[in-house]
Amino acid sequence: MAATLTLAFFDSPVWNNLALILGQLLLVFIVFWMVFSILMAILIVISIHKKQMYFPRLLRPFFTIMEGTVKIVCLLLGVDGKELMEFLIRIDNEMNFSNFAKTPVEKRVIFFPQCLRSRDCPAHLTPDGLKCVSCGRCGLGRAIPALNAAGYKTFIIPGSTFIKRMVKKYQPKAMIGVGCMMEVKEGLQMGRKISMTTIGVMTKTDGCVETTMDYEELMEVASLGLAEQIVMEPDPRSGTR
Structure with a gap:
C-alpha cells in the first residue's frame, strides 16, 4: 500500500511541477555560479596585470571556494599558476x-x-x-x-x-x-x-x-x-x- 502511494506521488502533477521548479532553480544557480566565477576570474586577471587590488576581501574567500574553476578560467585568460599564486599571496598580505x-x-x-x-x-x-x-x-x-x-x-x-x-x-x-x-x-x-x-x-x-x-x-x-x-x-x- 505504501509503495503504491509513493509511486502515485511521483507520478502526480504535483511532483512533476516540483521537480520542474527544482530543476530550473538548479540550472539558474549553476549559470549564476559560472558567470560569477568568470567575472571574478576576470577581476583577478585585471588586478594582476594592473598590479592593483580590486575587492581583495571578496576575491580571497571566493577563490578558496572555487579554486579549481578560477584557475582554469585564469589559465584560459593567459594567467599561469605562478602569477595567480603570487597575486593571492599579495592579497593575503594586504589584508593582514x-x-x-x-x-x-x-x-x-x-x-x-x-x-x-x-x-x-x-x-x-x-x-x-x-x-x-x-x-x-x-x-x-x-x-x-x-x-x-x-x-x-x-x-x-x-x-x-x-x-x-x-x-x-x-x-x-x-x-x-x-x-x-x-x-x-x-x-x-x-x-x-x-x-x-x-x-x-x-x-x-x-x-x-x-x-x-x-x-x-x-x-x-x-x-x-x-x-x-x-x-x-x-x-x-x-x-x-
Missing part, C-alpha cells in the same frame, strides 16, 4: 598589514628557512632552531641581529613542523614567514587556520641551498607599526646578497 602593524613587536616572530644560509654555515641546531652566529657568510647574520634588537623573536627553521612547535611554545600574535612560493602559501594557510596574523615574504630564488631574498623588503614589512625603520648593517662584501 593593518592588524600586523597593530601587534606589539614583542608579540611578533619571524621564521627563516635554513636554505638562506651559506653551505659553510657554522650554525648549530638548538631546541629553538638553528642558532645564527653572525659569521658573515650570508645575509641572515645582518638581518637577525637588527630584527632581534627591534624586539622580534627570530627562528631559522629546519622544517615546517618546527613552526607549529615554536608558535605553541611562545604564543605569538603575528608572524612573518620567509620562504619559497609554496612555503609562503602554506604558511599563510596555517596562519588562517590558527587565526594568527601572518605576512609572507618570498625568497628571490628557489632551492635547498644558498637561496636569496630581498632583505630590504623584509625590513619594510617588519617595520610596519614601529616608530622607526629597522635597518640592517651594511654588507661589507661586494656583489653578495
Whole structure:
C-alpha cells in the first residue's frame, strides 16, 4: 500500500511541477555560479596585470571556494599558476598589514628557512632552531641581529613542523614567514587556520641551498607599526646578497 502511494506521488502533477521548479532553480544557480566565477576570474586577471587590488576581501574567500574553476578560467585568460599564486599571496598580505602593524613587536616572530644560509654555515641546531652566529657568510647574520634588537623573536627553521612547535611554545600574535612560493602559501594557510596574523615574504630564488631574498623588503614589512625603520648593517662584501 505504501509503495503504491509513493509511486502515485511521483507520478502526480504535483511532483512533476516540483521537480520542474527544482530543476530550473538548479540550472539558474549553476549559470549564476559560472558567470560569477568568470567575472571574478576576470577581476583577478585585471588586478594582476594592473598590479592593483580590486575587492581583495571578496576575491580571497571566493577563490578558496572555487579554486579549481578560477584557475582554469585564469589559465584560459593567459594567467599561469605562478602569477595567480603570487597575486593571492599579495592579497593575503594586504589584508593582514593593518592588524600586523597593530601587534606589539614583542608579540611578533619571524621564521627563516635554513636554505638562506651559506653551505659553510657554522650554525648549530638548538631546541629553538638553528642558532645564527653572525659569521658573515650570508645575509641572515645582518638581518637577525637588527630584527632581534627591534624586539622580534627570530627562528631559522629546519622544517615546517618546527613552526607549529615554536608558535605553541611562545604564543605569538603575528608572524612573518620567509620562504619559497609554496612555503609562503602554506604558511599563510596555517596562519588562517590558527587565526594568527601572518605576512609572507618570498625568497628571490628557489632551492635547498644558498637561496636569496630581498632583505630590504623584509625590513619594510617588519617595520610596519614601529616608530622607526629597522635597518640592517651594511654588507661589507661586494656583489653578495
